Amino acid sequence: MKTQSMHRDWIATAQTLSKALPFMQRYEDATVVVKFGGHAMGDDEQMASFARDIVLMRQVGINPVVVHGGGPMINEMLDKLEIKSEFVNGKRVTDAATVKVVEMVLSGLVNKRIVQAISSQGGKAVGLSGKDGNLMFCEQTNPDLGFVGTPTEMNTDVLRKLFEAEIIPVIAPLGMGRDGETFNVNGDTAAGAVAAALEADRLLLLTDVAGVKDAQGEVLTEITPEQIRALTESGVIAGGMIPKTETALNAIEGGVRAVVILDGRAPNACLLELFTEHGAGSLIRPQR
Numbered sequence: 001m002k003t004q005s006m007h008r009d010w011i012a013t014a015q016t017l018s019k020a021l022p023f024m025q026r027y028e029d030a031t032v033v034v035k036f037g038g039h040a041m042g043d044d045e046q047m048a049s050f051a052r053d054i055v056l057m058r059q060v061g062i063n064p065v066v067v068h069g070g071g072p073m074i075n076e077m078l079d080k081l082e083i084k085s086e087f088v089n090g091k092r093v094t095d096a097a098t099v100k101v102v103e104m105v106l107s108g109l110v111n112k113r114i115v116q117a118i119s120s121q122g123g124k125a126v127g128l129s130g131k132d133g134n135l136m137f138c139e140q141t142n143p144d145l146g147f148v149g150t151p152t153e154m155n156t157d158v159l160r161k162l163f164e165a166e167i168i169p170v171i172a173p174l175g176m177g178r179d180g181e182t183f184n185v186n187g188d189t190a191a192g193a194v195a196a197a198l199e200a201d202r203l204l205l206l207t208d209v210a211g212v213k214d215a216q217g218e219v220l221t222e223i224t225p226e227q228i229r230a231l232t233e234s235g236v237i238a239g240g241m242i243p244k245t246e247t248a249l250n251a252i253e254g255g256v257r258a259v260v261i262l263d264g265r266a267p268n269a270c271l272l273e274l275f276t277e278h279g280a281g282s283l284i285r286p287q288r
Contacts, residue, residue: 027274028061030201031163033256034270035191036114037069037206046265047117050206053270054168055123062274063163066118066125066170067194069187070110077105088144094184099147102184103129106172114170126162129172130190131182133158138175138183149175149183151190154197192247196254203251204273205244206264211282212241222283225249248284258285 036050057064078085078101086093094102111127118125130136130151135158138149162169173190175183185193188205195203211219212228215236220227228245231237237245241261248259262269262281272280 027057027201029063031063031065031195031198032057032202032204032270032274033065033067033191033195033198033200034204035067035069035188035206036264037071037187041068041070041110042072047113048121049267050264050270051114051117051123052121053268054118055121056271057274058123058166058168064168065159065194065198065200066114066168067173067187067191068106068110068114068170069173070106073110074102074105077101077109088142091142091145091148092184093145094147096147099182099184103174103182106174111170111172118168118170123168124166125168125170127170127172128158129174130185131174131176134176135159135171136175136185136190136193138177138185140177140183147181147183149177149185151175151185151193154193156194156197159194159198186243188244188247192251192254192256195251195256195259199255199257200251201257202274203248203256203259204270205247205259205261206269207244207261208263208265209241209261210263210266211261211280212237212245212284220282221279222285224287225252225284226287228284245284252284252286258283260284 041047054064054066081101083097083101085098107129115125115127134155136151137153139152141148141150159169171194173185173187175185177183191203212223214220228249232242232245244261251259260273260281260283262273266280269280
């Protein structure tokens, strides 16, 4: 019985791979930007699973780009260093002392952990921030927030060179000002800016929720920018989902073909979205 059960599992695996072939062909040479954040970053098993998915994407000919956050890790380090962090309208005030910690944690601890996870799964990855290769120039978002930046100019040459070498870029959301100052950039915002600059086929925003929900609490599997705006105006889209959907709309306006908001805690979330017919989460794209 055990042998028969194992045999059925092998057949199911083979059938799954066979069904995935058309989707793999569909995304060959496509650029897919993945925003990685949330609770999955703090779990070793989920980190390894995410890294394995990214390596598989690269193996079948996709150009994946990982943009990550790191808010909980920043908070932990600020607490250890006894640096108080204030918030204005839910956004962290980033003074000169705080931005140094932000850069240390994002470009150092978090970025290199993701690079190592990808390397451990047999992939080739390089960690960088928006300051490297003049990738991301920023302007100050709001003087009250200090060194918090909004991307204004992108230079993707360094990313395209990594694609040519079949190397996966892992980007910390930091930008550079015209006077050389360092800016902390929201991870979703940074991912959207990178995706738009690359005119990516997909931007995957991995979160801790299943996707965009309607008034009845059901996940919307496909939704247009116009519907997003209507749901926001009516208050159905609220709270933390607003900045994510705003990022999606800005990315699409910037040239990204489609954006998906999906639960990064779900096993193989990226693969389910890209390589299966039903996908995962909420697909946002213009009306066809």
